Amino acid sequence: MPAVEMHGVSKTYRRRGRPPQRALDGLDLVVEAGGVHGFLGPNGSGKTTTIRVLLGLIRPDAGEVRLLDRPVPAALPQVIGSVGALVETPLFFPGFSGRLNLRLLADIAGLPYTRVDEVLALVDLTDRAEDRVKGYSLGMKQRLGIAAALLKSPRLLVLDEPSNGLDPAGIRDVRELIRRLGRDGSTTVLLSSHLLVEIEQVCDHVSIMARGRRVVTGPVGQVLASRSSGDVRVRVPHLAEAAAVLTAAGFAVSPADGGLLVHAVPAPGEITRVLAEHGHYLEELTPVTADLESAFLELTAEPA
Numbered sequence: 545m546p547a548v549e550m551h552g553v554s555k556t557y558r559r560r561g562r563p564p565q566r567a568l569d570g571l572d573l574v575v576e577a578g579g580v581h582g583f584l585g586p587n588g589s590g591k592t593t594t595i596r597v598l599l600g601l602i603r604p605d606a607g608e609v610r611l612l613d614r615p616v617p618a619a620l621p622q623v624i625g626s627v628g629a630l631v632e633t634p635l636f637f638p639g640f641s642g643r644l645n646l647r648l649l650a651d652i653a654g655l656p657y658t659r660v661d662e663v664l665a666l667v668d669l670t671d672r673a674e675d676r677v678k679g680y681s682l683g684m685k686q687r688l689g690i691a692a693a694l695l696k697s698p699r700l701l702v703l704d705e706p707s708n709g710l711d712p713a714g715i716r717d718v719r720e721l722i723r724r725l726g727r728d729g730s731t732t733v734l735l736s737s738h739l740l741v742e743i744e745q746v747c748d749h750v751s752i753m754a755r756g757r758r759v760v761t762g763p764v765g766q767v768l769a770s771r772s773s774g775d776v777r778v779r780v781p782h783l784a785e786a787a788a789v790l791t792a793a794g795f796a797v798s799p800a801d802g803g804l805l806v807h808a809v810p811a812p813g814e815i816t817r818v819l820a821e822h823g824h825y826l827e828e829l830t831p832v833t834a835d836l837e838s839a840f841l842e843l844t845a846e847p848a
């Protein structure tokens with residue numbers, strides 16, 4: 545059973561005196577249960593709108609939405625208790641400690657305080673739990689927000705660009721936390737991001753959005769591999785000889801800043817073998833992935 549299913553979902557924002565904004569244009573999105581599903585798209589592609597529709601915060605104009613196998617918004621009251629979300633920067637009482645803030649939320653939800661300590665440990669805030677929230681870094685506040693979203697042990701956790709605005713250390717902590725949650729297995733995580741590298745680092749599956757539609761979906765490795773060039777950069781001490789050996793073995797080779805570029809290589813290990821057989825030993829063998837970023841830009845580009 546998928547955690548999220550959206551079919552043909554459209555949403556146009558209409559405000560008096562403004563041109564209508566079509567945010568979703570027949571969106572299809574399926575998030576299978578388990579692991580971390582990335583929801584990647586450039587600014588304004590409709591990620592936040594999708595999440596708002598999913599959580600019943602706004603109504604779509606058309607389409608079908610199912611959350612944990614129940615229709616949304618009709619069955620929202622029955623499922624929303626199993627969904628945790630971090631959509632905007634969470635609001636906490638700045639003068640209270642992280643632990644007290646979570647205890648207040650636990651009181652409202654009828655959860656035991658032992659659960660508060662569990663989620664504090666999960667997000668690695670146990671040591672700072674007694675400090676006031678106003679003394680927390682942005683990254684700590686974000687992790688406290690994720691802790692709050694985790695309180696009721698949700699089956700689905702929705703995070704809308706959780707590393708926005710964080711410094712590199714904060715980003716690393718949040719990404720590590722999300723990876724850990726995905727491995728844990730009891731929660732499906734839907735993570736929106738406009739950063740390809742974040743999706744690569746954290747997600748198992750990805751759906752890429754552009755202009756309110758899904759342009760591609762699948763396991764991250766597969767989606768990215770199908771977009772990578774298949775070129776491999778090779779560095780060896782004797783470039784000309786190595787190039788001759790590789791060409792004789794049937795590879796397409798061209799020189800590239802101090803090394804060789806071997807084109808459309810299905811199995812890079814072949815390069816190692818062929819060169820070693822002729823007494824050339826590799827200093828470097830790197831698949832060329834630099835064009836992933838441009839592939840993403842191409843996929844999501846505005847039509848001219």
Ligand SMILES: Nc1ncnc2c1ncn2[C@@H]1O[C@H](COP(=O)(O)OP(=O)(O)OP(=O)(O)O)[C@@H](O)[C@H]1O
Nearest residue numbers: 557565566567586587588589590591592593594738
């Ligand atoms: N409340 C609103 N009123 C009018 N237009 C809106 C509103 N919210 C979003 N939009 C428009 O809908 C489109 C999609 O916006 P959305 O916020 O869903 O994109 P996003 O992918 O989350 O972008 P970002 O990466 O910048 O967060 C944009 O053109 C945006 O200007």
Ligand SMILES: [Mg+2]
Nearest residue numbers: 591592593704
């Ligand atoms: Mg957004």
